[in-house]
Amino acid sequence: MSRSNQEALADFVADAPPGELNQVVEAISTVVDGNSSILSKLETDVHNKILDQCMVVSLGKSKSLVSKYNQLSKDTFYDSQSGQKFEFDFDTKKATPSGSHGSDSPIQGALDKYFSAHFPSEGAAGVFPQDDGSIALVLVDGKYNPANYWNGKWRSVYIFESGSLSGTIDVDVHYYEDGNVRLKSSEKVDLGSVSESDIVDAISKAEQQFQEKLNKSFNGLNEDSFKALRRQLPVTRSKINWGKSISNYRLGKDINVGGGRE
Amino acid sequence: MSDEQYDAALSLLRRLDPKNVSVNLNSLCKIAPELAEDLLSSVDQPLGVKTCKSTKKEYLTCDYNRDGDSFRSPWSGDYEPATDGPTPSAALRKLEVLANDSFDIYRDLYYEGGVSSVYLWDQGEGDNTNSFAGVVLLKKTSPSSSWDSIHVFEVETSRGEGIYRVTSTVILDLGSKSPKLGLSGNLTRQTEREMAVDEPSQHIANLGSIVEDVESKLRNQLQEVYFGKARDIVGQVRSLGGVEDAKQKQRQEEVIKGLQ
Numbered sequence: 001m002s003r004s005n006q007e008a009l010a011d012f013v014a015d016a017p018p019g020e021l022n023q024v025v026e027a028i029s030t031v032v033d034g035n036s037s038i039l040s041k042l043e044t045d046v047h048n049k050i051l052d053q054c055m056v057v058s059l060g061k062s063k064s065l066v067s068k069y070n071q072l073s074k075d076t077f078y079d080s081q082s083g084q085k086f087e088f089d090f091d092t093k094k095a096t097p098s099g100s101h102g103s104d105s106p107i108q109g110a111l112d113k114y115f116s117a118h119f120p121s122e123g124a125a126g127v128f129p130q131d132d133g134s135i136a137l138v139l140v141d142g143k144y145n146p147a148n149y150w151n152g153k154w155r156s157v158y159i160f161e162s163g164s165l166s167g168t169i170d171v172d173v174h175y176y177e178d179g180n181v182r183l184k185s186s187e188k189v190d191l192g193s194v195s196e197s198d199i200v201d202a203i204s205k206a207e208q209q210f211q212e213k214l215n216k217s218f219n220g221l222n223e224d225s226f227k228a229l230r231r232q233l234p235v236t237r238s239k240i241n242w243g244k245s246i247s248n249y250r251l252g253k254d255i256n257v258g259g260g261r262e
Numbered sequence: 263m264s265d266e267q268y269d270a271a272l273s274l275l276r277r278l279d280p281k282n283v284s285v286n287l288n289s290l291c292k293i294a295p296e297l298a299e300d301l302l303s304s305v306d307q308p309l310g311v312k313t314c315k316s317t318k319k320e321y322l323t324c325d326y327n328r329d330g331d332s333f334r335s336p337w338s339g340d341y342e343p344a345t346d347g348p349t350p351s352a353a354l355r356k357l358e359v360l361a362n363d364s365f366d367i368y369r370d371l372y373y374e375g376g377v378s379s380v381y382l383w384d385q386g387e388g389d390n391t392n393s394f395a396g397v398v399l400l401k402k403t404s405p406s407s408s409w410d411s412i413h414v415f416e417v418e419t420s421r422g423e424g425i426y427r428v429t430s431t432v433i434l435d436l437g438s439k440s441p442k443l444g445l446s447g448n449l450t451r452q453t454e455r456e457m458a459v460d461e462p463s464q465h466i467a468n469l470g471s472i473v474e475d476v477e478s479k480l481r482n483q484l485q486e487v488y489f490g491k492a493r494d495i496v497g498q499v500r501s502l503g504g505v506e507d508a509k510q511k512q513r514q515e516e517v518i519k520g521l522q
Contacts, residue, residue, distance in 0.1 A: 008289035015278050024277055031269035031294055085418035120505045121498055143498045170440075173495045175487055179431075180280045181447030183492045187440075192361055211502050215437045215493070221407075221445060222489040225436050229402050229409040230481060234371035240474055242364065242467035248368050 006038065010045040014052075017174035017182065018153035019144040021049060045089050054140045054155055055096040056124055058088055063124040064095065069136035069157075070128045072101070080108055082124040105129070107137070110200040115139060118207070119154070134161035137203065149177035156207065158189075160199055165191040167203075169210050185214055204244075272298055275305055280447040281435060283307050306431045306448060308410050310402045311377055315342050317502070322379040322399040324412070336362045336379045350382050353391050354460070358382040361396070361466045365391050368470060369400055372477070374411075376402030391462040392419040398473050407436045411480075413473050417465055424459040424468055428452070431475045445488050449482055 003011075009028055016024040025046060035074045054067040064079035066088050071077050078085045078101035085101040088094075105127040115125040123141030130136055137160065142153040151174050158167030166189065173183040187210050191202045232241065240249075271290050278286050284307045291298035303325050310323035314335035327334040329347025334340065339355055341347050350358055361380040369378035382396035400411040410433040418425045430453065435446040453476050457468040500510045 003289070005289070005293045008286075012274060012278060012286070015282070017279075020277050024274065025494070027270040027274040027277070030266055031274065031290065031297075033264075033267065045356055101410040117504050118501050119499070120501050120508065123499075128508070132488075134440055141499045143495065147336065150491065150495055152499045154496075154499040163269065171496055171499070173492050174277070175447070175491055176276055178449055178451065178483075179449035179487075180276045181360070181445070181449070181487055181492065182279050182281065183443070183445050184279070185441055187442060207500070208502070211496075211500060213441050214496065217441065217443045217500070218489055218493050221436045221438060222485065225404065225407040225438075226434075226485065226488070229373070229407060229434070230477070231372050231374065232478070232481065236371075240371060240470065242370060242470040242474075244463070246364050246367055246467075246470075249371065262300070 006041055008029075009038065009042055013042060013045040013049050016049065017151055018053075018142055018172050019146070019151040020174065021046070021053075043090075046225065050090060050093075053153070054138050054157070055093070056122055056140050056142055057093065058139075059084060059095050059097060063122060063138060065124050065126055065138055066095070067128075067138055067157075069130065069138055070126055078103065079124075080105060080110060080128055081124070090213075103129075105135070107135070107196065107199055108196075111137065111139075114200050114204050115141075118204075123154075130159075132160050132161075137167070137199065140201075150175045156203070158191075158199075158203060160194070160196070163193050163195075163197060165194045165202055167191075167206075169207060171214070185217075263465060267294060268297055268300055271301055272305070278460065280433070281444060283433075285491075286304070306410075306433060306450075308408065308433055308435075309399055309412070313445050314338055316340070319421060320377045322377055322401055324397070324399060326383075326397045326414075327379070327381045331427060334381070336381060348383065350392070350394075351384050351403055354382050354384055354394055357391055357394075357462055358396075360463055361398070364396055364466055364470055365400070367422045368474065371469070372474075373400065373402045373409075376400060392467070393417060398469070400477075403453075406438065407434075409434055411477060413476065415469065415472075417469075422460070423456050424465055426453070426457065426468060426472055428454075428469075428472055428476065430473075430480060432477070432480045432484060434488065436488065445492065447488075449480060449487065451483075451484055 037125055051068045056063050056066050057066055059079055066077055075087050077088055080103040082096050083103050085099045086095045087098050107127045111125050119141035121141050125139040128136045134247040137158040139156045144151045153172050156169040169187050171185040175181040189206045194202045287305055311320055312323055313320050314337045317337040319337045320333050323333045329345045332341040332343050332345045365378045365380050369376055369393045383393055385393045395416045398413040402409045413428050413430045415428040430470050431448050431450045433448040515518045
């Protein structure tokens with residue numbers, strides 16, 4: 001079954017690299033020549049993308065998150081760190097404080113401490129109790145450097161439910177100088193049963209472990225996969241002698257093969 | 263179709279996950295059919311592989327050797343299935359045969375496997391090996407990774423000098439399973455060179471050394487971006503050793519720099 005054009009455009013929105021959602025939506029709008037029926041249908045996809053990626057927004061001097069986990073109504077969210085409620089404008093992507101929202105999770109302090117120790121860029125971490133009795137923990141950190149053609153984002157989301165903790169870590173990096181290179185890594189983590197006071201400690205260990213494994217994967221891809229695709233130089237360790245005598249390479253190889261048989 | 267629409271489509275393809283470039287390109291061609299022809303001829307996507315019916319050798323397919331649903335094999339020179347699509351003039355076909363032979367050796371020495379193909383086409387009038395264009399293609403795949411090289415070039419000859427303008431793209435796709443990691447994308451590089459030419463076959467030797475040189479440079483650049491840059495950026499959104507530790511290291515480096 002082939003996808004409709006509308007579905008394809010929704011996929012484009014969902015695949016926008018960190019910090020480049022506006023540019024992707026603008027480009028789509030130009031490609032469809034401002035077709036308002038297509039663009040108005042796409043609005044829901046843009047809102048979902050903002051919620052899914054847990055967009056980091058400025059709230060006064062601090063940062064907060066826009067996600068389904070801290071959404072009070074369509075445009076109203078709260079910040080668990082400062083206990084503030086805020087209105088979020090999905091078009092301008094601006095947050096405006098709109099009063100207080102009591103949140104006194106004992107986990108927030110430990111989470112803040114861990115977050116500030118390991119996440120150096122633009123980000124925020126929140127503890128959000130859910131209606132079903134579970135607790136969501138969201139950590140997001142992004143570094144945006146469009147002047148040097150790269151953007152990167154870390155996002156991890158955990159659910160603590162009936163005494164056990166599980167979640168997903170996602171890393172998304174885009175490098176686009178002289179090309180288009182994307183790194184995507186994700187891992188589901190199941191941390192089993194954990195006491196409430198140990199949640200942050202468990203997350204910290206799991207994320208440390210994930211990042212160590214990720215670095216090992218980088219090394220493996222560099223040492224094995226990359227090197228197996230194309231050599232730096234031929235086995236002869238010298239560049240090719242192009243021209244009429246190039247067929248000697250084939251001759252030389254045939255002689256060697258022949259010699260080996262004797 | 264407007265230039266703005268075309269530029270916006272290219273800009274989208276430069277931002278969206280390069281792993282999905284073929285799917286995204288097809289979608290864009292359906293969404294804006296008037297852009298399709300230009301997009302298909304200018305956006306690089308992973309090369310296809312087919313087997314030549316007469317020589318049983320594998321060859322690479324792309325927009326440059328396509329005519330409708332047929333592709334021309336560089337080994338036989340024929341379209342499969344047969345069409346009356348464009349073919350190089352007799353003198354240029356001779357060079358094309360030499361180029362395919364030479365780059366097949368290059369492929370063997372650098373890739374130790376994979377597939378290569380070279381396609382040439384005439385520029386201007388008549389049977390002319392002074393001015394022509396072409397593409398050198400190389401592809402190597404392994405279970406979880408692939409490399410596609412695409413070098414599109416133009417050749418002009420004047421007063422014993424060949425002028426070569428080459429646009430080179432390498433599409434590199436790497437992946438591993440635990441943790442799930444995908445590193446994929448492409449880098450492009452433009453090269454212009456002038457080199458002496460005493461006879462037509464010298465063009466192929468010249469193009470050979472240009473492609474060899476450009477691929478070495480692109481390989482280094484890819485290694486730097488995939489394993490240097492990308493990894494550094496991950497370290498900037500989460501610091502493995504801790505933010506304080508990273509700051510201290512930076513301070514130490516600055517002190518050392520100051521001492522030097």
